[in-house]
Amino acid sequence: MLYAVDMSSALPPFPKPEEPFATPSLLEVGMAPGEPGLRADAARNRARLLEAAARLIAEHGVAGVTMEAVAAAADVGKGTVFRRFGDRTGLLMALxxxxxxxxxxxxxxxxxxxxxxxxxxxxxxxxxxxxxxxxxxxxxxxxxxxxxxxxxxxxxxxxxxxxxxxxxxxxxxxxxxxxxxxxxxxxxxxxxxxxxxxxxxxxxxxxxxxxxxxxxxxxxxxxxxx
Amino acid sequence: MLYAVDMSSALPPFPKPEEPFATPSLLEVGMAPGEPGLRADAARNRARLLEAAARLIAEHGVAGVTMEAVAAAADVGKGTVFRRFGDRTGLLMALxxxxxxxxxxxxxxxxxxxxxxxxxxxxxxxxxxxxxxxxxxxxxxxxxxxxxxxxxxxxxxxxxxxxxxxxxxxxxxxxxxxxxxxxxxxxxxxxxxxxxxxxxxxxxxxxxxxxxxxxxxxxxxxxxxx
DNA sequence: TGACGATCCGGACCGAAGTCCGTTTAAGTA
DNA sequence: TACTTAAACGGACTTCGGTCCGGATCGTCA
The missing domain is CATH 1.10.357 (Tetracycline Repressor; domain 2)
Structure with missing residues (x-):
C-alpha cells in the first residue's frame, strides 16, 4: 500500500502493462499463467512474444533479446511488446x-x-x-x-x-x-x-x-x- | 587478478578511461584525487566536467545529469566526457x-x-x-x-x-x-x-x-x- | 447480423548512452 | 624555435529503450 503510489505514478502510458504475480492470493499456485481477461489477439501475441524471446535467448543469449528483435521475431509491432510487458525487464521477468x-x-x-x-x-x-x-x-x-x-x-x-x-x-x-x-x-x-x-x-x-x-x-x- | 580479464575486455575504445581509486595503496589517503599524469587541457576539462555535473545535480537532480547536458554545461565535446569517465556511472562515481x-x-x-x-x-x-x-x-x-x-x-x-x-x-x-x-x-x-x-x-x-x-x-x- | 465501444495493433518518433574517427594540441626533443 | 607524436578533442552517428496516436479488431448486445 505504501508503494502503490510510486508504482502507479511510474506506470507506462498504456492502460496497464501486465501485473506480474497479480494472482489474488499465493494459494492458487500451479494454474497456468498468462492473464485470463485478455483479448484473443492479445493472448496470442503474448504467447508468440514469449516464445520468440525464448528462442532469441537460446540463439544469441540474453543480450540478443532486443525489444525490436523480439517484436520482429514474433511478427508483431514494437509497441505491442511494451504494452504487454511494460518494459524489457517485464518481458524477462515473464520468462x-x-x-x-x-x-x-x-x-x-x-x-x-x-x-x-x-x-x-x-x-x-x-x-x-x-x-x-x-x-x-x-x-x-x-x-x-x-x-x-x-x-x-x-x-x-x-x-x-x-x-x-x-x-x-x-x-x-x-x-x-x-x-x-x-x-x-x-x-x-x-x-x-x-x-x-x-x-x-x-x-x-x-x-x-x-x-x-x-x-x-x-x-x-x-x-x-x- | 581474477576479474582483470573481465574488465579489460569490457573496456571502452579509448586508451583507458579513468581508474577510480587507482591509488597504489590504501595508505596514501588524503591526497587530492584527479589522476596526476593528465595533460593540462585534460585536467582542466575534467575539473570543468565535475563542476558542471555537480551544478546540474543541484539544479535538476541526478536525472538531469545527461552526458550531453554535462558536456554542454562544461563547454566540451560529448566524447570528452566518455573518454575521461568511461560511462555515466563513472562520472557519478567520480562525484x-x-x-x-x-x-x-x-x-x-x-x-x-x-x-x-x-x-x-x-x-x-x-x-x-x-x-x-x-x-x-x-x-x-x-x-x-x-x-x-x-x-x-x-x-x-x-x-x-x-x-x-x-x-x-x-x-x-x-x-x-x-x-x-x-x-x-x-x-x-x-x-x-x-x-x-x-x-x-x-x-x-x-x-x-x-x-x-x-x-x-x-x-x-x-x-x-x- | 450490424453496429458500437473498449481494447489492441503497429511503426514512426524521441531522447540518451555509447562509438568512431578525422582534426587539434600539449609537451617533450633537437 | 621547429618538429614530432602521443594524447586529447568534438560532434556526427548508431543503437536501443521507451512513447504516441491514428487506425484496425475483438467481443458484445440489440
Whole structure:
C-alpha cells in the first residue's frame, strides 16, 4: 500500500502493462499463467512474444533479446511488446515467471524440508539452498531481468520470497527484526552477488551453500549465557 | 587478478578511461584525487566536467545529469566526457569519490571507534553505522551511481569497504567464511536497500541502525554451550 | 447480423548512452 | 624555435529503450 503510489505514478502510458504475480492470493499456485481477461489477439501475441524471446535467448543469449528483435521475431509491432510487458525487464521477468511460481509452490505446499511439515529452521536452510541453485541455473536471465534499483524490492516475485522468509524467521527468531533480517538474508542470495562469487571469483556453489547454512545458524543462534 | 580479464575486455575504445581509486595503496589517503599524469587541457576539462555535473545535480537532480547536458554545461565535446569517465556511472562515481576517500581515511586512520584503537567488534559496529548514514546522505547519487550488476562488486570503492569489513571480521569471527560474511553484511547496507526501506517503507534510520547492530551481534556471537 | 465501444495493433518518433574517427594540441626533443 | 607524436578533442552517428496516436479488431448486445 505504501508503494502503490510510486508504482502507479511510474506506470507506462498504456492502460496497464501486465501485473506480474497479480494472482489474488499465493494459494492458487500451479494454474497456468498468462492473464485470463485478455483479448484473443492479445493472448496470442503474448504467447508468440514469449516464445520468440525464448528462442532469441537460446540463439544469441540474453543480450540478443532486443525489444525490436523480439517484436520482429514474433511478427508483431514494437509497441505491442511494451504494452504487454511494460518494459524489457517485464518481458524477462515473464520468462522467469514459470520457474518462480514453481519455487513458490514448492515452499508453500511442497514436500518437506522445503514445504510445510519440517521444523522452521530446516525449512530456512532448504529455502536458501533452493533459491541459490535456482538462481545459479538461470543466472544470465536472472541478472538481465533485474529491474532498476528503485523497483528491485517492489516486485511481487521478490516480495513473495521475502514474505516467506520473514514468516520462517518469525518462527525461529522471535526476538529480532525479522523483516530486516529477511532482507539481509535475501541479499546474500542476490543474483548479482551469486554471479560475482561464482563467475568472477570462481567460488564453487558448495561454498555458497555452506555459507548460507552458516549464516542461518549464526542468525538464529540464541544468546550465549551471561 | 581474477576479474582483470573481465574488465579489460569490457573496456571502452579509448586508451583507458579513468581508474577510480587507482591509488597504489590504501595508505596514501588524503591526497587530492584527479589522476596526476593528465595533460593540462585534460585536467582542466575534467575539473570543468565535475563542476558542471555537480551544478546540474543541484539544479535538476541526478536525472538531469545527461552526458550531453554535462558536456554542454562544461563547454566540451560529448566524447570528452566518455573518454575521461568511461560511462555515466563513472562520472557519478567520480562525484562520490571525495566522500568515499574520506570515509576510507576515517576507518583506516581516523579516531576510534571507527579507526584503529577500538576493539574489532566496536569498529565493526561503527563501520556499519558510518556507511549507513553516509549512504543515506547521498542516497540519490549513490543510487544513480550504482553500476550494472556485473560490475557492482568489482568497483574499487566497494572493494575497499569489503576488504576492511573482511579484516574486522577475521578478528572477530575467526571461524566462519569471513569473505562471504563480509559480502552479506555489506549487502545489508546496499544503497538500493536503504532507499527501499527508508523511502518506500518509511522506516526510520534508527531502525536500520539497530538492525545493523543486531545483525553484527548475531553474526559474531559464539556458539552456545552444548 | 450490424453496429458500437473498449481494447489492441503497429511503426514512426524521441531522447540518451555509447562509438568512431578525422582534426587539434600539449609537451617533450633537437 | 621547429618538429614530432602521443594524447586529447568534438560532434556526427548508431543503437536501443521507451512513447504516441491514428487506425484496425475483438467481443458484445440489440
Amino acid at each position: 522467469l515467471d514459470h520457474s518462480a511460481r514453481r519455487l513458490q509452490a514448492d515452499f508453500l505446499g511442497g514436500p518437506p524440508p522445503l514445504g510445510p511439515g519440517a521444523p522452521p529452521l530446516e525449512r530456512l536452510r532448504a529455502f536458501g539452498v533452493a533459491v541459490l541453485y535456482r538462481t545459479a541455473e538461470q543466472l544470465d536471465l536472472q541478472l538481465a531481468a533485474q529491474p532498476d534499483p528503485t523497483r528491485r524490492f517492489i516486485h511481487p516475485a521478490a516480495g513473495a520470497l521475502r514474505a516467506h522468509l520473514t514468516m520462517l524467521l518469525r518462527q525461529t527468531v522471535p526476538d529480532g527484526d525479522c523483516d530486516l533480517l529477511a532482507h539481509t538474508l535475501l541479499a546474500s542470495l542476490d543474483p548479482a552477488l551469486i554471479h560475482h562469487l561464482t563467475r568472477q571469483c570462481e567460488m564453487p556453489m558448495e561454498r555458497l551453500e555452506a555459507a548460507w547454512l552458516d549464516l542461518v545458524a549464526r542468525v538464529t543462534r540464541t544468546d550465549p549465557p551471561g | 562520490l569519490d571525495h566522500s568515499a576517500r574520506r570515509l576510507q581515511a576515517d576507518f583506516l586512520g581516523g579516531p576510534p571507534p571507527l579507526g584503529p584503537g577500538a576493539p574489532p567488534l566496536e569498529r565493526l559496529r561503527a563501520f556499519g553505522v558510518a556507511v549507513l548514514y553516509r549512504t543515506a546522505e547521498q542516497l540519490d547519487l549513490q543510487l544513480a551511481a550504482q553500476p550494472d550488476p556485473t560490475r557492482r562488486f568489482i568497483h574499487p570503492a566497494a572493494g575497499a569497504l569489503r576488504a576492511h569489513l573482511t579484516m574486522l571480521l577475521r578478528q572477530t569471527v575467526p571461524d566462519g567464511d569471513c569473505d562471504l560474511l563480509a559480502h552479506t553484511l555489506l549487502a545489508s547496507l546496499d544503497p538500493a536497500l536503504i532507499h527501499h526501506l527508508t523511502r518506500q517503507c518509511e522506516m526510520p534510520m534508527e531502525r536500520l541502525e539497530a538492525a545493523w547492530l543486531d545483525l553484527v551481534a548475531r553474526v559474531t556471537r559464539t556458539d552456545p554451550p552444548g
